[in-house]
Amino acid sequence: MTKSRLEAFSDGVIAIIITIMVLELKTPHGTSWQAFEPVFPVFLSYVFSFIFIGIYWGNHHHLLHTITHVNSKIIWSNLHLLFWLSLIPFATAYMGENHFHHITVAMYAALAAVCGLAYYLLLKVISDGHKEGSELLLPLKKQEKKGKLSLVLYLFAIPMAIVHAYLATAIIACVTLIWWIPDKNIEKTLE
Numbered sequence: 618m619t620k621s622r623l624e625a626f627s628d629g630v631i632a633i634i635i636t637i638m639v640l641e642l643k644t645p646h647g648t649s650w651q652a653f654e655p656v657f658p659v660f661l662s663y664v665f666s667f668i669f670i671g672i673y674w675g676n677h678h679h680l681l682h683t684i685t686h687v688n689s690k691i692i693w694s695n696l697h698l699l700f701w702l703s704l705i706p707f708a709t710a711y712m713g714e715n716h717f718h719h720i721t722v723a724m725y726a727a728l729a730a731v732c733g734l735a736y737y738l739l740l741k742v743i744s745d746g747h748k749e750g751s752e753l754l755l756p757l758k759k760q761e762k763k764g765k766l767s768l769v770l771y772l773f774a775i776p777m778a779i780v781h782a783y784l785a786t787a788i789i790a791c792v793t794l795i796w797w798i799p800d801k802n803i804e805k806t807l808e
Contacts, residue, residue, distance in 0.1 A: 618687045623695060624678070630699045631674045637706040638663055638670075641713075662713030665790070666705050669729070672796045673702060673736065679799040680760075682807055683753045684743055694742045698735040704728055722785050723778035729789055730771035737764035756802035767792045 642663055645652040677698070684691065708728045712721040744757040770792050778785035 618692065620681060620684050620687055623684075623687050623692065624681050627677060627681070627695060627699060628674070630703065631670060631677075634703055634706060635667060635670055638666055638709050641706065641710045658716045659710070659713035662709045662717070665786070666709040669789075669793055670702065670705060672793050673732070675799045676736070676760075676796055679803045680740060680743060683757065683803060684746070686746065688746070690742045691739070691746070694735075694739040698732070698739050701728065701732045701735045705732070717782050717786060719778050719780075719782040719785075722782040723775050726771055726774035726778055726785055726789055729792070730768060730775065733764065733767045733771050733792075737761070737768065740764055752806045753803070756800055756806055759802060760800055763795055767795060 642659060643656055645656050705728065708721075708725045712718075712725050715721045740757065740760055744754065744761065747754050747757070770788055774785040774788040777788060
């Protein structure tokens, strides 16, 4: 399998994930702000998850550019990540439909943690594929540190959701800010 085929498949799956999420949005019955009020939590959870998936897509894109050779470990690690990301539409709808109830936010945080772990494992597999002394190892190691920090924050958000759902949501949002801009070091090294 070529790198471009792996990237095209991943892009297609991520596009479908976003499409499924938007299909969960229901049109309000009426034109007043009061008509929009019941669907606002669903809309907010969609925006939150769209950004979440978009950030994964951007960082995943950069990560795949570091691959020189696609092997079965990369293929299966990538599928592992895509599997967990494909559950985001379910968690998004569940959280939005239930107005960010603490149980739904805890479940979303747990899924975010599993997605973070899956991305970290893909990152490790790709890093391990580079020879010692490769210029790409340094930026990949920096991403590993961000991956570990993200995982700790996601895991902290799970019990925090039981105590305070909005604070747990803010923690998840903070993790997205950590990854908002893909690592420029990868771009510089590839140039």
